[in-house]
Amino acid sequence: MTQQDDSFLSDWAVHSRFGAVEGTNGVERQAASEADGQQRKWFARLLESHGFRVERDAIGNQFGLLELVPGAPYVLTGSHMDSQPTAGRFDGAYGVMASAHACFRVADELRADPSRARFNLAVVNWFNEEGSRFKPSMMGSSVFTGKMPLMDALATRDPRGVTVKEALDAIDERGGAVFGDGGPEVASYAEIHVQQGRSMEQDGVTIGLVNATWGAHKFEFRITGEQAHSGSTLMEDRRDALLGAARLIVAARELVDEFEPGMLHTACGEINVYPNSPVVVVSEVQLLFDLRSPSREVLDAAYARVMETVERVRREDRVEIEVVAEHSWSQNPYPEAGVELAREIAEELDLAHDRVMTVAGHDSTNMKDRVPAVMLFVPSVDGISHNLKEFTRDEDLVAGVDHLTGVVRRLAEGALVD
Amino acid sequence: MTQQDDSFLSDWAVHSRFGAVEGTNGVERQAASEADGQQRKWFARLLESHGFRVERDAIGNQFGLLELVPGAPYVLTGSHMDSQPTAGRFDGAYGVMASAHACFRVADELRADPSRARFNLAVVNWFNEEGSRFKPSMMGSSVFTGKMPLMDALATRDPRGVTVKEALDAIDERGGAVFGDGGPEVASYAEIHVQQGRSMEQDGVTIGLVNATWGAHKFEFRITGEQAHSGSTLMEDRRDALLGAARLIVAARELVDEFEPGMLHTACGEINVYPNSPVVVVSEVQLLFDLRSPSREVLDAAYARVMETVERVRREDRVEIEVVAEHSWSQNPYPEAGVELAREIAEELDLAHDRVMTVAGHDSTNMKDRVPAVMLFVPSVDGISHNLKEFTRDEDLVAGVDHLTGVVRRLAEGALVD
Numbered sequence: 001m002t003q004q005d006d007s008f009l010s011d012w013a014v015h016s017r018f019g020a021v022e023g024t025n026g027v028e029r030q031a032a033s034e035a036d037g038q039q040r041k042w043f044a045r046l047l048e049s050h051g052f053r054v055e056r057d058a059i060g061n062q063f064g065l066l067e068l069v070p071g072a073p074y075v076l077t078g079s080h081m082d083s084q085p086t087a088g089r090f091d092g093a094y095g096v097m098a099s100a101h102a103c104f105r106v107a108d109e110l111r112a113d114p115s116r117a118r119f120n121l122a123v124v125n126w127f128n129e130e131g132s133r134f135k136p137s138m139m140g141s142s143v144f145t146g147k148m149p150l151m152d153a154l155a156t157r158d159p160r161g162v163t164v165k166e167a168l169d170a171i172d173e174r175g176g177a178v179f180g181d182g183g184p185e186v187a188s189y190a191e192i193h194v195q196q197g198r199s200m201e202q203d204g205v206t207i208g209l210v211n212a213t214w215g216a217h218k219f220e221f222r223i224t225g226e227q228a229h230s231g232s233t234l235m236e237d238r239r240d241a242l243l244g245a246a247r248l249i250v251a252a253r254e255l256v257d258e259f260e261p262g263m264l265h266t267a268c269g270e271i272n273v274y275p276n277s278p279v280v281v282v283s284e285v286q287l288l289f290d291l292r293s294p295s296r297e298v299l300d301a302a303y304a305r306v307m308e309t310v311e312r313v314r315r316e317d318r319v320e321i322e323v324v325a326e327h328s329w330s331q332n333p334y335p336e337a338g339v340e341l342a343r344e345i346a347e348e349l350d351l352a353h354d355r356v357m358t359v360a361g362h363d364s365t366n367m368k369d370r371v372p373a374v375m376l377f378v379p380s381v382d383g384i385s386h387n388l389k390e391f392t393r394d395e396d397l398v399a400g401v402d403h404l405t406g407v408v409r410r411l412a413e414g415a416l417v418d
Numbered sequence: 419m420t421q422q423d424d425s426f427l428s429d430w431a432v433h434s435r436f437g438a439v440e441g442t443n444g445v446e447r448q449a450a451s452e453a454d455g456q457q458r459k460w461f462a463r464l465l466e467s468h469g470f471r472v473e474r475d476a477i478g479n480q481f482g483l484l485e486l487v488p489g490a491p492y493v494l495t496g497s498h499m500d501s502q503p504t505a506g507r508f509d510g511a512y513g514v515m516a517s518a519h520a521c522f523r524v525a526d527e528l529r530a531d532p533s534r535a536r537f538n539l540a541v542v543n544w545f546n547e548e549g550s551r552f553k554p555s556m557m558g559s560s561v562f563t564g565k566m567p568l569m570d571a572l573a574t575r576d577p578r579g580v581t582v583k584e585a586l587d588a589i590d591e592r593g594g595a596v597f598g599d600g601g602p603e604v605a606s607y608a609e610i611h612v613q614q615g616r617s618m619e620q621d622g623v624t625i626g627l628v629n630a631t632w633g634a635h636k637f638e639f640r641i642t643g644e645q646a647h648s649g650s651t652l653m654e655d656r657r658d659a660l661l662g663a664a665r666l667i668v669a670a671r672e673l674v675d676e677f678e679p680g681m682l683h684t685a686c687g688e689i690n691v692y693p694n695s696p697v698v699v700v701s702e703v704q705l706l707f708d709l710r711s712p713s714r715e716v717l718d719a720a721y722a723r724v725m726e727t728v729e730r731v732r733r734e735d736r737v738e739i740e741v742v743a744e745h746s747w748s749q750n751p752y753p754e755a756g757v758e759l760a761r762e763i764a765e766e767l768d769l770a771h772d773r774v775m776t777v778a779g780h781d782s783t784n785m786k787d788r789v790p791a792v793m794l795f796v797p798s799v800d801g802i803s804h805n806l807k808e809f810t811r812d813e814d815l816v817a818g819v820d821h822l823t824g825v826v827r828r829l830a831e832g833a834l835v836d
Contacts, residue, residue: 196647229777247664
């Protein structure tokens with residue numbers, strides 16, 4: 001390990017203490033929680049100690065800015081430090097810490113040779129990428145890229161009724177305009193993340209060159225039945241919303257087996273039930289239901305089968321099923337020029353690399369639609385994700401920082417920008 | 419309608435305002451809620467205005483006591499005023515109000531002719547029969563009859579962490595010893611309730627002579643899987659606790675069709691899910707799962723089938739399934755002497771009557787194991803229960819009060835007691 005590696009691993013070790021779940025290697029650091037606030041304060045001091053100016057925008061995205069070329073746009077690099085409830089310490093946070101250290105290294109180089117700098121450097125810790133406390137996910141980057149109105153995001157409530165605005169104010173992390181609105185502009189974007197799958201580990205790949213996001217179709221269903229005494233009411237008189245939901249959950253899993261192995265992922269991760277009382281037939285369920293596939297054809301066929309199931313459950317179990325919300329996207333490519341730049345750097349550094357698709361969304365999914373972007377993965381042991389046991393080896397962590405440093409260096413010199 | 423009927427219906431109308439759900443005929447008045455507290459204060463004043471002394475015991479059972487025969491035991495009659503979240507206004511509350519008016523009438527008769535009284539009169543509003551806020555149900559009568567330790571009941575917490583003790587103190591309804599412990603004794607017990615089924619309405623029966631409770635086997639399952647990213651994790655790597663729970667919920671419903679129609683009721687009314695986040699595979703589910711039947715044979719066969727399903731789900735979906743708690747009882751008869759007394763009175767009053775079983779539990783289920791007891795039903799339109807739309811016609815309400823008055827009169831004169 002080099003001194004630079006040690007410096008990264010040392011900061012990384014400190015970072016993982018915020019929101020640490022006792023007796024595990026994981027964290028609980030949901031968006032705008034106390035732990036999130038404490039970590040942001042620590043991260044601000046770290047950035048400042050390397051000469052970066054820290055600012056927050058109106059949706060709580062935290063930026064570290066270093067102006068090397070007065071008035072020039074910025075190369076932006078980062079990810080998110082918020083976590084799912086009890087999750088690994090790598091998801092998102094690794095990307096933010098790797099970005100900070102990549103920028104520290106490139107900043108030192110460019111300070112030594114200012115003529116090489118075409119753009120300035122900025123690190124970002126996006127607000128609420130996970131979407132577990134406040135929906136939807138990728139909130140900070142969605143507002144930043146104009147895909148979600150700021151006012152809507154600030155008014156979003158967590159399950160206890162606290163708004164994003166209140167939660168950000170409680171940790172003193174709501175700011176004003178940083179980029180745009182007459183402020184500086186972003187020239188290009190880079191992000192690194194642990195793979196949330198096990199293909200890279202299996203194939204011996206150290207750097208994943210992310211070239212596309214899987215397509216998806218996500219539903220929020222509302223299933224409505226009727227409250228009744230769950231002991232005495234005749235079975236044929238019941239309209240049980242939980243039974244309807246259970247049929248959909250089982251159907252989601254069974255649907256997978258109708259397609260080629262690996263071509264369809266389905267999930268129901270969230271269910272809310274009313275009145276949820278021991279002796280009352282459930283009258284209302286809200287259920288999230290996801291389909292994901294790299295293939296548009298598979299998604300469309302799966303969608304049609306879901307609708308058949310919905311019709312059958314409606315008819316046979318006499319419950320109402322509404323699609324309260326749905327959104328869908330096809331396989332979504334990352335720009336080829338960014339994939340090629342990342343490949344070149346992996347070859348220069350002699351790091352095993354391959355193109356990989358991401359099934360999960362990332363903040364780069366938003367950013368790549370606005371500016372030239374590069375998305376990178378490092379491997380994750382057994383692909384364990386959204387779990388306290390998530391783990392990536394130190395050698396992969398430091399290889400990723402090295403690679404990202406190469407990407408940021410090239411972007412700061414003007415790569416990907418005409 | 420007689421003047422006595424009007425008096426009952428007038429108090430009944432006032433009573434239904436406590437915890438009324440706007441725009442409906444129903445209520446939300448869970449145990450030891452603010453609405454429960456306000457109603458108890460009002461009910462205490464009503465009892466006092468008829469010369470009854472009001473006391474609460476250590477688990478918050480509210481009693482109205484009238485001593486006619488110094489030192490003699492009491493005929494106790496009542497039910498519960500707490501409700502499920504958003505429920506009808508009749509369930510339990512009708513029984514308390516009918517008991518109060520039955521006692522008011524018998525008290526007037528016995529004051530006019532004291533020689534007829536062998537026992538004193540007491541009305542009871544049992545604490546937390548529903549069990550929706552604090553588990554288990556029938557808590558007040560379970561503590562009263564020594565089936566549940568007082569300390570355990572007081573330490574029980576609602577989903578927000580509030581204990582029964584704290585909740586009772588917040589509405590100032592925790593008292594001390596009333597019956598037993600050197601205080602007065604209970605000679606016999608009577609309860610009236612709306613039927614939570616539609617057989618009486620169908621058969622044109624006004625007074626149900628409850629002769630048995632269905633048997634039941636109730637499970638609390640804990641299903642354990644593993645957190646994972648619900649998008650990117652390979653389907654074959656997942657251990658999805660919500661999928662396991664959904665398979666049990668569907669199996670519960672399908673099990674019913676393996677038995678004679680009407681012989682098995684099954685239900686899953688409560689499910690708690692962790693972490694319940696949009697993109698995380700669920701790692702833990704707590705699920706309540708009930709079997710009910712009038713037949714021990716059917717219950718046993720259904721139990722065996724449930725265990726087969728548990729084994730299959732464990733194996734095929736690779737989740738752990740533990741039975742965290744279970745309790746079971748066979749068909750449980752009410753004492754025949756009480757059924758016969760109720761039949762005689764229905765004939766005297768020329769009220770259509772029949773023997774019925776109860777599927778639901780009632781506080782009388784506890785009391786009948788301690789003292790001679792009578793349990794009565796009046797019909798409920800369409801059998802709708804645990805639902806804001808629950809409804810019983812005025813003529814059935816007043817017929818029930820008349821009948822219960824006859825029962826209380828006979829019990830006060832010494833019926834059912836050697």
